[in-house]
Amino acid sequence: MGVNIADIIERKKSSLDRFSNKIIAVDALNTIYQFLASIRMEDGAPLRDPKGRMVSHLSGILTRNANLIKYGIKPVYVFDGEPPELKMDVLAERKERKIKAEEDWKQALKEGDLELARTKAQQTSRITEDVLESAKKLLEYLGIPVVQAPSEGEAQASFMAQRNDVWAVASQDFDSILFGAPRLVRNITVSGRRKLPRQNRYINIEPEEIELEKVLASLDLSREQLIDIGILIGTDFNEGIKGIGPKKALKLVRKHKDMKNILKELAVDIDNYAPIREFFLNPPVTSDYRLEWKNADIDNVKKLLCDEHAFSEQRISKSLEKFIESNKTRSQKTLDFY
16 A cells, blocks of 8 residues: 555656666566456456466566567566564554455445446455466566565665666555655556546546655655654554644644654654654665566467466467567667677
């Protein structure tokens, strides 16, 4: 879910052309959740192969990355490691919400409300070990590098951006800004026309670009104060304070400057405030990674998707054409070098 500071964040509309030849660290789990939630059957059921294994994420990884490759974008997927102890309570709550959503999904199906059923089904998405393993294998065959974070993927991706090893972090969440990423891009794997839930209308989803320095300057805040706003409204590590949204939190931080006085005015306490703040400022990360893009192994992609998971070759051919073209371009550049 991440921290919801959208209402106070300055965002610039952009386009995929803008990111051509840029290296972008993609928050892998955030993106896979998007695919599992959005790529579903009419009744909300995820796509599955004949053995009952989920394949929505594989469809998403192939088609969306083919689009990025077409624009000359160089993605690297950063996967979460062990969740911090701070996150355990939130993870438990999410599990309960998914169980409730699954019950609501089944009830909506019984009542014949497919629109509600699909909405509820999207809230049941779970990333299993099988999903993770197959996602990493497909990325490997597509020639896209994978980085394993020791803890939070967004923290690792932000660290890579701070080192200028990547140009930006890609995620739908805003956590990477709190983790200190100089630049965040949103909607690069979900851009396009999308139907609004339970409404008969569509909107165009466009890429967005957010720069940390500009955000802090426009809000007249330090990064530490922005983290405090996140903690007040709720993060992946705490619930937040009831009734406090981004705008109210911003007013409180501007008024009091520090959390101690804010909590005194609200007559509440956040027991784990200090360790949460410290985690955002100094999360566990690693510099032990290598970013190398290779030609897509088209034969192994077909074996994985068509032979193992029963995708039709016709269905994946258009996406594979973009990778084949990318292979040709990369090979030509190598020949030109020599």
